[in-house]
Amino acid sequence: MSGNNAIGEAAVLAGCTCYFGYPITPQNELPEYMARRLAEVPGGVFIQAESEIAAINMVLGASVAGARAMTSSSSPGISLKQEGISFLAAQELPAVIVNMMRGGPGLGNISPAQSDYFQATRGGGHGDYKIIVLGPASVQELADLTMLAFDLADMYRTPVMILGDGMIGQMMEPVTFRAKKKERHQVLHSDYILSGAKGRPARIIKSLILDPKEEEEHNWKLFRKYQRIEQQEVRYETFLLEDAALAVLAYGTAARIAKGAIKRLREEGLKVGMIRPITLWPFPVKIIQETAKDLHDFFVFEMSTGQMIEDVERALGGKARVHFYGRPGGVVPTPVELARIISRHYYQSQKRKK
Amino acid sequence: MKKVYARPKTLRDAHLHYCPGCGHSIVHRLIAEVLDELNVREQAIGVPPAGCAVLAYDYLDIDMVEAPHGRGAAVATGIKRVRPENLVFSYQGDGDLAAIGTAETFHAANRGENITIFFINNAVYGMTGGQMAPTTLPGQKTTTSPAGRNTRRDGYPIKVCEVFALLGGTAYLERVAVNKPVAIRNAKKAIAKAFQYQMKNLGFSLVEILSPCPTNWKMNAVDACKWIDEIMSKEFPLGVIKDIKC
Numbered sequence: 136m137s138g139n140n141a142i143g144e145a146a147v148l149a150g151c152t153c154y155f156g157y158p159i160t161p162q163n164e165l166p167e168y169m170a171r172r173l174a175e176v177p178g179g180v181f182i183q184a185e186s187e188i189a190a191i192n193m194v195l196g197a198s199v200a201g202a203r204a205m206t207s208s209s210s211p212g213i214s215l216k217q218e219g220i221s222f223l224a225a226q227e228l229p230a231v232i233v234n235m236m237r238g239g240p241g242l243g244n245i246s247p248a249q250s251d252y253f254q255a256t257r258g259g260g261h262g263d264y265k266i267i268v269l270g271p272a273s274v275q276e277l278a279d280l281t282m283l284a285f286d287l288a289d290m291y292r293t294p295v296m297i298l299g300d301g302m303i304g305q306m307m308e309p310v311t312f313r314a315k316k317k318e319r320h321q322v323l324h325s326d327y328i329l330s331g332a333k334g335r336p337a338r339i340i341k342s343l344i345l346d347p348k349e350e351e352e353h354n355w356k357l358f359r360k361y362q363r364i365e366q367q368e369v370r371y372e373t374f375l376l377e378d379a380a381l382a383v384l385a386y387g388t389a390a391r392i393a394k395g396a397i398k399r400l401r402e403e404g405l406k407v408g409m410i411r412p413i414t415l416w417p418f419p420v421k422i423i424q425e426t427a428k429d430l431h432d433f434f435v436f437e438m439s440t441g442q443m444i445e446d447v448e449r450a451l452g453g454k455a456r457v458h459f460y461g462r463p464g465g466v467v468p469t470p471v472e473l474a475r476i477i478s479r480h481y482y483q484s485q486k487r488k489k
Numbered sequence: 490m491k492k493v494y495a496r497p498k499t500l501r502d503a504h505l506h507y508c509p510g511c512g513h514s515i516v517h518r519l520i521a522e523v524l525d526e527l528n529v530r531e532q533a534i535g536v537p538p539a540g541c542a543v544l545a546y547d548y549l550d551i552d553m554v555e556a557p558h559g560r561g562a563a564v565a566t567g568i569k570r571v572r573p574e575n576l577v578f579s580y581q582g583d584g585d586l587a588a589i590g591t592a593e594t595f596h597a598a599n600r601g602e603n604i605t606i607f608f609i610n611n612a613v614y615g616m617t618g619g620q621m622a623p624t625t626l627p628g629q630k631t632t633t634s635p636a637g638r639n640t641r642r643d644g645y646p647i648k649v650c651e652v653f654a655l656l657g658g659t660a661y662l663e664r665v666a667v668n669k670p671v672a673i674r675n676a677k678k679a680i681a682k683a684f685q686y687q688m689k690n691l692g693f694s695l696v697e698i699l700s701p702c703p704t705n706w707k708m709n710a711v712d713a714c715k716w717i718d719e720i721m722s723k724e725f726p727l728g729v730i731k732d733i734k735c
Contacts, residue, residue, distance in 0.1 A: 182600075189596065193563050195563075196570075329552040331551075333532075
């Protein structure tokens with residue numbers, strides 16, 4: 136199954152009944168899948184919206200009405216959705232947003248890239264807020280994280296973004312859909328949903344808070360929620376880290392390439408391991424800090440000019456050397472190329488130690 | 490003693506923040522009266538706009554969710570598709586509906602979304618201090634058209650109902666005003682009819698309401714009401730623009 140289709144099926148299995156989107160390459164298979172699939176779901180709603188902006192606002196409406204709702208797009212389209220994402224965050228409404236990143240800035244191209252990391256992990260729109268960002272590295276993980284995304288969105292009443300790229304969306308791999316772990320009501324306090332004020336006081340969902348003191352308190356409330364998420368929801372994978380002298384840090388498609396490179400380097404006897412962040416926000420700070428107790432060279436690989444590297448440097452606080460290799464603009468290096476670069480940095484760092 | 494006039498149940502006991510002579514308070518009251526009379530307050534979900542009426546949720550005692558500026562029709566679409574049994578409406582001004590939110594409104598109308606929109610046309614951006622709106626009349630002075638709207642430079646007032654009448658999805662479009670008692674009675678009928686069309690699942694309904702803004706028109710309330718009769722309704726003629734049942 137292709138990555139884009141796997142997201143669609145996982146979403147439906149997770150109880151998503153509403154999809155709103157606008158065509159943009161390289162993620163069109165997902166709205167096409169949802170157009171077919173949601174027709175089979177009781178109460179299923181699929182709308183090809185007139186714009187990215189309309190799509191995210193339809194998600195807002197469906198979400199406040201109590202449905203599990205999602206939208207998807209690719210980089211330029213995600214920029215357009217940011218107003219709506221800021222409102223969803225401010226109004227504390229759950230939603231799932233998929234970004235299959237492509238080369239940028241501007242119209243860029245339709246090749247895989249990782250240049251929207253800053254936009255995704257810093258909130259993306261205006262105001263002091265964060266969204267949970269998940270970085271899948273396989274079709275199986277796309278499916279698993281899509282299901283998780285809906286649970287997290289409901290649990291914390293927050294937008295959750297799946298940050299993939301053109302490659303992972305188009306790639307075909309075998310996938311097993313896990314059974315739904317939780318029913319929606321188990322993770323959701325539904326006392327905000329608008330259904331008409333019948334037998335209860337009217338509910339108001341808003342983000343306009345004119346009194347600065349109240350708006351400040353709202354911001355701190357959101358901040359405390361983000362702290363809880365940082366404490367409870369960090370996810371990462373480590374690979375051959377135990378005896379490593381150099382740790383590669385990469386996510387998503389870049390991590391797949393890095394894994395291939397590391398396997399080659401291990402065959403040559405180079406002690407290279409990897410930390411792969413699965414949650415890009417919250418960022419896995421602790422494992423990086425713990426790893427820095429034993430090794431002093433980190434190698435960040437991104438399909439951008441360097442965005443996640445800022446989070447790695449911040450986690451390390453100058454306590455280790457950070458090497459970097461980046462390929463922006465939709466270029467995907469091969470594991471062989473990457474292995475050559477890593478080995479150069481590896482030998483340099485070994486020499487420095489002597 | 491028999492009570493002949495009272496606050497509608499759906500209208501909260503609150504001081505409205507609107508300027509003296511503003512039409513919003515009248516329209517709020519009409520919506521509240523209609524929701525009471527049709528006995529649908531408990532089904533209603535409202536979407537207020539960015540603009541003067543954003544605080545409508547402080548006055549109307551129903552479920553409400555604030556939309557980003559111009560996106561009311563898209564938000565209402567999402568709600569209505571999930572909850573077809575509810576009565577869903579958005580409340581939007583001219584800048585919200587016919588400038589920044591043109592696409593959302595136009596396409597919701599064209600899809601025939603079974604929602605209702607109350608479109609307050611006061612020919613000016615109210616909350617931001619009286620700038621030129623898409624419905625500002627030719628020659629009308631605003632803070633951003635200080636010499637009057639120049640149609641060569643600024644284009645023409647958009648006649649939303651007439652444009653939407655061409656769309657297959659629209660069921661009921663009427664332009665009314667709230668500048669005098671007889672007009673207010675007609676406006677109430679139109680509001681009720683729009684809700685009834687939605688309840689009968691007939692499709693998209695929109696009531697355009699010409700509404701005085703004395704503050705930004707720089708007039709007193711009486712002159713503002715006269716201006717609607719003498720000037721504004723010549724550009725925006727009142728009446729039913731489209732009714733699929735006629």
